[in-house]
Amino acid sequence: MFFNVFGFEMKYRLSKLSTWIYFVIFLILGILIVNALAGAFTGTRVMINSEKVTLNSPYINHSAITIFGLFGIFIVASVMGFSIYRDFEYNTYPMFFTKPVSKASYLLGRYFANGLILTFILSGTGLGMLVGQFCPWLDKAAFGPVNLLYYIYPYLVNVLPNVLFTGAIFFSLAFATRRMLPVYIAGIVLFVGYFIGTALFDRLEMKEVAALIDPMGMNAVGMVYENFSVVERNTKMPPFTGLLLLNRLIWLAAGGILMLITYLKFKFSQTMVPGKAKKEKVVETSYVEIEVPVVHKDYSWKQNLKRCLSFIKLEFQEIISSANFITIAFAGLILLVVSLLQSNRFYETQVLAITYNVTAVINANFAMISLIILLIYTGETLWKAREHKLDGILDSQPVPNWVYLFSKFTALLLVQFCLILAASIAGIIYQVLKGFSDINLGLYAANLGLSMVSITLLAALIFLVHILANNKFAGHALAIGSYFLFSNFSLVGLEHPLFSYGRGGSWMYSDMNGFGNMLARWGSFRIYWAFLAAIFLVVGLLFYPRGRESSFRKRWQICQQRYGKDYKIALIIFLVGFIGMGSYIFYNENVLNEFKRTKTGELEQVNFEKKYQHYDDIAQPRYTDVYVQVDIYPGSNRAEVQGKMTARNKTSQPIDSLIVILNTDLDYNYFSMDREYRANVVDTDYGLYSYKLASPLLPGEDIVIEYDCTIQPKGYFPATSVVENGTFFNSMTFFPHLGYSDNYELSSEEKRKKYGLEPKLRMAKVDDEKARMNTYISDDADWVNYEAILSTSIDQTAITPGYLQKEWEENGRKYFHYKMDHPGLNFFCYVSARYEENHDVWTNESGEDVELTIYYDHHHPYNTERMIKALKSGLGYFSKNFGPYPDRQVRILEFPRYSSYAQSFVNTIPYSESIGFVADVRENSEDIDYPYNVTAHELGHQWWAHQVIGANVQGSVLMSEALAQYSSLMVMEKEYGKSQIGRFLKHELSSYLIGRGGESREELPLYLVESQQYIYYYKGAVIMYALRDYCGEKAVNSALKKYLQATAYEEPPYTNSLEFMEYIEPIVPDSLNYIIDDWFKKITLYDNKMKKAECWQEGKRKYRVELEFEMNKYYADGQGNDSKAEMNDLVEIVIFGNAYVKGKQVKRPVYQKKHRLNSGEHKLTVYTKRKPQEASIDGMFKLIDKNMLDNSVKVKIIDELDQEDLAQGDL
């Protein structure tokens, strides 16, 4: 019997066109995604993680197949739900239910048949991706060898279980409600559930929870891939064990239980309408014949408007009172709340509930909810009358089309408005509950308004699509299709923003600078699209369906009847507006600025290299003295620069021509040199100029270059450097560059190959003597003298490195004269804003004062004391252990969040408003104080970069970034203790592991690190801290001190990491010699796993803990292939117990000792005095561990003495 039902269902489904259409859609999407990734449309490959990750790798396949599977959930809903619903829809249920079919065969036959069909449909993606890679026009180099298993595995692990589990939900729901909408709503809820899981996934501490609660199992897979190296991403599939297995089992079991319930509840004697019919109220009145009065009818415009308003109310109530709407909105609010609680963290420490952070979370989460509601309810509201067969009556009413259309349109927008309003209120409540009082209601209002603009534009498109489709389901399908098409034309090669409907420009709100001028470009695009949206609506009115005609010919006929003078005028006005606005945008994008397709940009880079690379060998003078006058006009986003820079021929040969590169984004109004010259090459496209000097510059001779330039965005482009409040830019933007620069060259290995360029090193080899003649900061200067005059508006303070010589007012503007008293790197910043100031003083050992100032925005006073504290302890520790602080001042300057970093210049540290200033480090908590950390790190650079600067070769950032990390960790440890460092390092380790999976070329060992943040920051922090832990603080610091003394302010050739290692090696005891090789010179990964910990209490303060653990060490190559290594290494065993700090329970070590261990399984017995809770191997994360989640286990207490035993024991 089961097979009869199964077979019938299969035949039914296979005979339906929709089955094949769905399959073909996924097939095409599969082919398209491969093509899009490989750059078939734009000419450039889309990078996922790294260009080393092949496009048919398990990682890409798994990601793409599961993501399409996620969207496929709606098809699962439709197919599974309908398999039950159709018996009720077509009233065939009595026929089925009266047949001698067993319950189990009826239910399971249908369930499994549809499950199989769905698997077939969803297999389209994999098949498409498999076939797609053979498209002849695709670059074969982007693909690895084909392995069928890479395509099948994601289905076995994710898609198939998801079909079964989600299918069970839909199946049961359709059965329980006999309606389809709840089924779709469940689909949406599951869909949102995945995003809730993803919101949690961003938190290191919540990863395991996120991996389990995500019903799609995508996070569980993501978690494994996250720690995969590039090679592993290309060749390995996540093993079906651990959290992944658990996740699948949990959700499959949930599905099974649902099916069981359905089976038990299922009765063949079902009637159509479940539940009891409500008794209707009948109002009894005596029958009186009333004369129907003669009425007065009013069809005036005013009446129609009134009617429109009352319809808006009706439609609005209809939508918001529907259970489905409430479900979606509720799911959205849950997503919002989870995101608010989980997002915006750095190192697990929350960010203050700053309004712009809250609105950003609202926008990120509600954009999806808005879209879903828009897509569903456009169809619902437009076709509701037809579904209830009320269309005949409504359509023949004397109501103009616009009343119908605009009432529905506006009602839907009103719903959206209320949703965002509700979300904003939730946001405000969240702010209040978090005790954050600086609530920016204006921003909520503006955000609401701006969001509504975007939604309105989208709604116009979706309404038009539905009206033209003239059918609910076709409308839904076309609406989704056109949404993706209209907003993603860039993916198919139409990169110009004039093509992407509803998009173009973006805005970012900053507490310092408000909206800045960012709404100019954004708004221009929105006006442009608003004209198109208006055209959409007019066309919608012309085609607004009234009556039964569905053929296009007839509809065109009706449209012509309607098309009168008013329509014509409206269309002309909107069209003129659309074209006018489009021209204005084109003028701004293409004439005032340069619009480049990605590929054009690449070609320009190629040509630059081909044309000018030979200049690289021409020796150039080097800057020695820099004098600039920078006049900042915050109100007009403009800065006028006048520079006078002296360069010296430091070579032993005369120099007869000068190569200068000027930034093409700026206008240079004036350029001259203090000796005769003539221009040989003037290439304004690339800003490259070659000047032949009339008399060569002899060795030791100076040349003075003077120039004027204007820094200002062109046209309506957003200003992010010179802004109304919070100007921040650096000297690299406008200093004329002397000599050829390879910064403009194409760096991607794959692209260089594509364009036939020679392979290029990402960075010069560590021992490249020529490259060692430059620092990695600058290739046209060594140490320069610096002097600057800054001016700005009267209410602002303008700052650049150096000491303030004089401050005055002139012509209603403020002037500042700064001068540095010792040479420094040729790298300066320019900052101007309305500042509050927090002053303090630190006195060094010889009694000299160092002035400390935090310049901050009045919105952000929160963490300035932490910064001061970090500066003070940093200055104390660093000057004692590394060498004296060379300056008399440290200034921290807040700048707007257009960038989110801090950057150290001599005695001056610009610091983004989005990081430390808005951290919410709670007192009496274990929160990682990252404002403290970042401040100390930047201060560290005053030694490690501004005194010791590595050459422009591999490994040099080790001596700046990794040492700044180390410096910061040392003061953090003093302030917050070692356990905070342990938690900090866990984050660093995780970031390192994630980072290496995105490596685009070759992972390098720490001492050869190139521009690889994941190595120099994250791995650097772990290794340098471990070095100190294994070799001792004193030893490490003394080595650093010696190294600094030897290399500070040195002239070329500059130091490299080989030299640095010469200072480190002697401090490592012979017994630990392996750490130099393993940690610095090789890529070494440990895999430490605690398996079991059991405890017996043997006395009042005596616990015996028996541990079982396993450890291994691996050496990896640059691509991530690893091989097991012999080990006999020191590894720390840490057992944690509970301690109480200020009344709060915290985790503290009760046992901590390094053991020398070789690889493999181990058993170990140790004794602790206090009760153990958690046993770990390398639980403080001092070693680079492949899998940091299995390092510790809960200690199982086997035997605990009770008080009586203890009392006896004491006797």
Next chain:
Amino acid sequence: MYGSLKIEGLSKTYNNEVKALDNVTLEIKPGMFGLLGPNGAGKSTLMRIIATLQEPDSGTITLGDIDVIKQKQEIRKLLGYLPQEFGFYPKVSAWDMLDHFASLKGISGAKERKAVIGGLLQKVHLYEYRKKRLGGYSGGMRQRFGIAQALLGDPDLIIVDEPTAGLDPKERNHFHNLLSEIGENKIVILSTHIVEDVSELCQDMAIIHKGEVLMRGNPLEAIAAINGKIWKKLIDKSESGAYIAKYKVISTKLHAGRQQINVYSENMPGDGFTGKDANLEDVYFTTIPADEMIEGV
């Protein structure tokens, strides 16, 4: 007050090449007009075209100086329409639904609306059910509510499309009373396939079949024209084939287990036939081509 509704040369073909209307010309004067025809004759298409819901391929319709096809908005102001198939939002009460329609009709004053709706609901005997959800209405109540809706706003042109289909005799009777109360100076077009609807209500009628107007005129005159030419006989079922071959059988019906056949003949056919008083049904069956009617048998 707008004079008569003039339909001239109206044709409409659907995509599947079914001719729904074939060069229909009719003049409909104020009063109750019956449009009689079997299912699929094109009645509803004609009704919908007049009700502005469909477009003819050719032909014109005018009411006074209003071009019905082009000036849809104008005709809608005069129209009361009860479609053949209709429904209402099931969760809405009769009162609220009617209030909504009243507003659509242009009745702007709330007080006025209240009076009109109350009056109409009384008239269709639904006043006591005014707060009931429309989803809970029976077929007859729904139909009466439909007519109340069509009468809203005192329309001058009222179109009721197959209003009595599926009603029991009592309900149908009630419905007829309702229709008969509509003022004489209004054009009321009643489309139906039930002969009694027309014979009971209409002074003027047309029979339409396969998109063509086959007969046009006053029902009483039409009956008079065939009176004395209709003959009936009770026969055994098995004999019907022979009779159909021999006579112009216009209709057959079962009568106490035997079959009664009605034939049209100028003269008495003999053969056991007896004379029968002609009624509108006989007119109808005489008009509709016989071969097709027999197929139905």
